[in-house]
Amino acid sequence: MNSPAPRHAPPGTFAAAMLIARKDLAIEFRTRSAFLAALVFSLIAIVIFFFAWDATAVTASDLAPGVLWVIFTFSGLLGLHRSFGVEEADRAIDALLASPVEREAVFLGKAFANLVFVLGVQAIAIPAVALFYNLPLTRVLAPLAGIAVLAAIGLVSVGTLFSAMASNTRLAELLLPVLALPFFVPVVLPAAQSTARLLAGRPVAEAMSWLRILIAFDIVFVVACALAFPFTLED
C-alpha cells in the first residue's frame, strides 16, 4: 500500500513551535490571568520580605538573591500551570496532538511561551527588588539579566514537562509543584549563588563556576525534557 502524498506540507519543528508559542502568548495577552497573578504574587512577596527584613542583621546584597529566586521559582509555577491548563479546558490538546505537528514542536512551543512569561515577570520583579533593597542595579544589570535568562531556560524546560504530566491528573495544581520543585533546585541554586556574588560587588569571573553548573543543567534539562515530553502525552 502506498503512503499518501501529503496535500499540504506541514510546518517544520521550529516553525510549528513558533506557531504554538505565538498562540499561547496571544491567549495570555488576551486574558492576562496568569501574568497578573504572577506579578501580584511577586510584588506581595517583595513587600513581605522587605518588612520582615532586619537590615542590622542581614545586608541587602545577602538577602536579595534569596528573595529574587524564591519569587522567580514560585511565580514561574503559576505560568507553567496555565501552560497546559489552556489546552485541557476543552480538550484543545487533542486537536493539537492529532495535527501533523511533532510532539517535540509542542514542547518547544510551550517552553518558549513559558520562557517569555517568566522573563516578563523577571523584567518587572528585578527592578522592584532593586528598588526596595537599594541594589546597584545598573552596575550588575547585564550579567544579572544573563543569569536570569539562563535560569529561566532550565526552569521552563522542567516546568513545561511536568505541567504536561500533571495536566492529565485531577490534582494538577498540587502535583506540578511537588514534581517540579525538586528539579528546580539544580537551577535555582547556582543562579542564586551567582546572583549573590554579583550583588556583593564581586567580579563576574568569581561566579563562573556556578554559571558553568547552571549552563550544564540547562543543557541536560532541555535535552532530557524534550526527549521525555512525547511520552507524557501517551494515555
Place this chain on the structure above:
Amino acid sequence: MSHAAPLVEPPSDAPITSPRDDATPSPAIAAVGLTRQFGRRVAVRDLTFEVRSGECLALFGPNGAGKTTLLRVLAGLLRPTRGTALVAGVALPGGAESRAVVGLISHQTMLYAALTALENVEFTARLYGVPDPRGAALRALDRMRLADRADSPVRSLSRGMQQRVSIARAIVHEPRVVLLDEPYTGLDEAGAMALSEALESLRANAAALVLVTHHLSEGLALATHAAIMRDGAFVRYDERKTIELERYRALYREVVG
C-alpha cells in the same frame, strides 16, 4: 464500488469483520485485529474493518462500548495495543504523515476560548500547512455559516456556534479521513444542516468518514455502512442499503439491552 454481501449473524465466538471485494481500491482506513487495552480493561477488541474513500461508517453503541477509544486510536491519539490499522495507507501510530490527512471532530470543541473563531481555525490551518491559511479559515467558517462571527471570541459564542467553529477547524485542511465523535451535540437545526452538508461534500470529494453517534437516524442518514459496538467489539456490521430503520432500531435496543 462493490461490496460483499452484508454479514449474517456470525458464530458467537468469531469476531465480526467487514469483508470486501479485493478488486476495489485500497481503503482509507483498514484495521486488522485492532485492540486497545487500558491495563486489563479491553476498550477495543480485535476489530477488523475497512472504510474506503467516499464511504461513511456509522458506529452505534452504548456508553463505554469503545467507540470513542476506537476514534482516538484512528486519530493517532492512542497507540493500538495489538493489531494493525492503516490510515490513508500509513500504519498507526503513523506520525505526522497520517495525522496530516485526518480531521477530528468531538463533542468537546477543542477550541481556545480566548481566541476568535477565525484565529482558532487559522491556527489549525497553519499547523497543517494549508496555503493561504486565513483565506482557508474564512472559507471553512463560511461553509459552517459563521463568516459573520469570524472575529468573535469563541467564549462569546453559543454552544452550537462553538461546535460549528470546531467543525470548521476540523475540515479546514480538506482531510481525507474525518473522524466524528457525537458531532451533532449542541447543534441547532441550522448548525446540524450545515454539518450534514459539509460532511456530504467531504464524502463526495472522496473523504472517508467514521461517525460515532447514539442517534440511529442521524447516523444512518449519512452512512454507507453501520456497526453496533458493545464491549469493544462489533456485534453487527451491515451495509446501509440493507438496513431498514425501524427494524434496525429494534435490533439496536435488543443488542445494547
